[in-house]
Amino acid sequence: MSSYQNPVIGGFHPDPSLCRVGQDYYLACSSFEYFPGVPLFHSRDLVHWRQLGNVLDRPSQLWLPPGTPASAGIYAPTLRHHGGRFWLITTLVGGGGTFLVTAERPEGPWSEPVWIDLPGIDPDIAWDEDGSCWCAFSDSGIRLARIDPRSGAVLDGPFELWSGTGRKYPEAPHLYRIGDWWYLLIAEGGTERGHAVSIARARSPRGPFEPAPANPILTHAATDRPIQSTGHADLVAAPDGSWWMALLGTRPRGHTPEFHVLGRETFLTPVRWVDGWPVVGPVQECHPAPSPLQPVEPEPVRDDFDEPALAPRWVSPRARPEGSWSTTDRPGWLRLTATGDTLDRPGHTFVGRRQQHPECRISARLDPGAARAGLSVRLDEAHHYDLEVADGEARVVARVGPLGQCLARRPVPPGPLTLVVDVRTHDVLPPGVTAAEQLTGEPLGVRATGPDTISFSVLPGAATQPVRLAELDGRYLSTEVATGFTGRVVGMYATRGSADFDWFDYLPALGRRG
Known part of the structure; x- marks a missing residue:
């Protein structure tokens, strides 16, 4: 069996969000104070990724004043495909707040921002069977609102959802309709060494949510594993029925407390479903690969x-x-x-x-x-x-x-x-x-x-x-x-x-x- 090496996207590529369209996968990351913003990648195997472009590549989409502090700017996008279009929702911290952009093709052009009057960070976007569009986000806990994605109007809420197991900074919510359940995946514990992934489920996106009995379903906290700070995850199903999780992590080195210099990187790990809950093992430097692998042309030196x-x-x-x-x-x-x-x-x-x-x-x-x-x-x-x-x-x-x-x-x-x-x-x-x-x-x-x-x-x-x-x-x-x-x-x-x-x-x- 072939294998792959983690991270699958090395360097400062945090907060990965991905979706599948047919045989193709697309992934977006946070970009913070850098322009152009939100790098966008394509893959056919979840392992080999090629950057297609940047979602926010025009000043009219992303204007960061000179006084924007380091590590402000674009936080935690969510990338989805719905109704024949790509949708990306994110937050401009220190700017206008939450907005979304759309495109017919991942290469763009992406639309001008549609601003949404919601607080917080890490917005998610999901659609119900009746066409309702839901935006979950982090604001002193996980909250939910029903929105009009074309106008940005908030139609209902926001109201509180499940906010994890009690660890600090519940954030990075993602809502999924899988079978008869709605699953709410979140990060908690902070994006440092205590980072963790937890999940709950409900019959409706409004809840009430019951937490997984094995929460957190993933954390490397208090371990000596070479990959640390694992969290801020997103789930995707492959065409063969297998499930995968993209997440951020770091590779600290040196004497205690150790130092990570490349930033938070994008890692990939397999997911199993047991009794209606996702089961995720520790994130390894080397994993059995999805099959078949389809390498892309390497970036020129x-x-x-x-x-x-x-x-x-x-x-x-x-x-x-x-x-x-x-x-x-x-x-x-x-x-x-x-x-x-x-x-x-x-x-x-x-x-x-x-x-x-x-x-x-x-x-x-x-x-x-x-x-x-x-x-x-x-x-x-x-x-x-x-x-x-x-x-x-x-x-x-x-x-x-x-x-x-x-x-x-x-x-x-x-x-x-x-x-x-x-x-x-x-x-x-x-x-x-x-x-x-x-x-x-x-x-x-x-x-x-x-x-x-x-x-x-x-x-x-x-x-x-x-x-x-x-x-x-x-x-x-x-x-x-x-x-x-x-x-x-x-x-x-x-x-x-x-x-x-x-x-x-x-x-x-x-x-x-x-």
């Missing part, structure tokens, strides 16, 4: 910026003004023009992608001209490491909370040069460090106990061997340090003038070249 539009994996904090980027001013290059003079405040020019693997190499060919530009590994404006070029030198700058410092600098000749960022976990010893030194902490000291090491190098001119400038502990770019709901995003930026990038490579370590 290199982006040469030969197309007028950017690929859907590229995101920017809050906005991407038209004048801040171009692939046509210098064909075959991405030109970034500064809109702010620092990465420490919102309003800067940054184009990045999610870090999706614990170990990877990120590199880019930069022609800085008279600009100040480079590569950044970021969690938010207060937590980022930058490799930048300006005024004839390359330097490494670290921002951790209120502290910012230039840690290394080196003169570089004018003209294009290659910037390299390597991320390595501590399962692999850093160069020149013995196993005994790793265990005792000497000479690396406390640095060796973090989740990974991030090193920064340059290849000036036509050089073929990188020159290392600095090596930094990755724990300071983790959720446990920075807080929040996102994960690392790596990419290119400009904070003065205009700079050109010829290409950008993202290479997982297992496929590393050279």
Whole structure:
């Protein structure tokens, strides 16, 4: 029997919601303060996913003011297919609240938002047999309202539903009609290490709901499993009658309390039904796969910026003004023009992608001209490491909370040069460090106990061997340090003038070249 590896969508892809249309599966995730918003994926086997685009890809659909805090923005969408259309409902936290958009095709175009006058977060959408549309959501417990999905009008409610087993933060409700029962799946315990999945059922979406006798049906709390924070789940039935659960989880590493740096990722686990209740085993790194597997074409390692539009994996904090980027001013290059003079405040020019693997190499060919530009590994404006070029030198700058410092600098000749960022976990010893030194902490000291090491190098001119400038502990770019709901995003930026990038490579370590 074939198997698959978790996570099925690595990196900062939390709060998965999925639906099936015939033989095809579609999945959407939260995007928080990044634009475009709500990445949308397609699969034929639940394991191999290809990003089709982003649901909210126009400023008219998603406008995030410069003052939008990190980890605000778009929370927890629910994706469904009903009446020949795709429906997605979500919440803009710090903005207009709950809204929904629709599309005939998952690739779009998706409609302008229809706003719904409901409080809370994590809205769900479901239809009864008589055509009634129900919206369950989290607001100091799980509540339910009947809505008109085309106008956004609230027709009935909201009123309280079942809110779990008493753990904190009951959220992420999903209503399903399965057989003669309505099932209400929720998350509780908080999205940190206490996260859990619980379920109840009733004969009507209004309830009353009876809880499953084995609640929570899934949690990794208080275990030593490598996958933690399991929760915020959604269920789907495959054409062969098997059932599956998509959910978020994290992969913390390093010394206690351990640190997760990639954000909350999307995992997949099988579901059995016993006596009318779903039974879910622990989420494994490797599971028997749905059959048959249908791999998709892998994402290219290199982006040469030969197309007028950017690929859907590229995101920017809050906005991407038209004048801040171009692939046509210098064909075959991405030109970034500064809109702010620092990465420490919102309003800067940054184009990045999610870090999706614990170990990877990120590199880019930069022609800085008279600009100040480079590569950044970021969690938010207060937590980022930058490799930048300006005024004839390359330097490494670290921002951790209120502290910012230039840690290394080196003169570089004018003209294009290659910037390299390597991320390595501590399962692999850093160069020149013995196993005994790793265990005792000497000479690396406390640095060796973090989740990974991030090193920064340059290849000036036509050089073929990188020159290392600095090596930094990755724990300071983790959720446990920075807080929040996102994960690392790596990419290119400009904070003065205009700079050109010829290409950008993202290479997982297992496929590393050279």
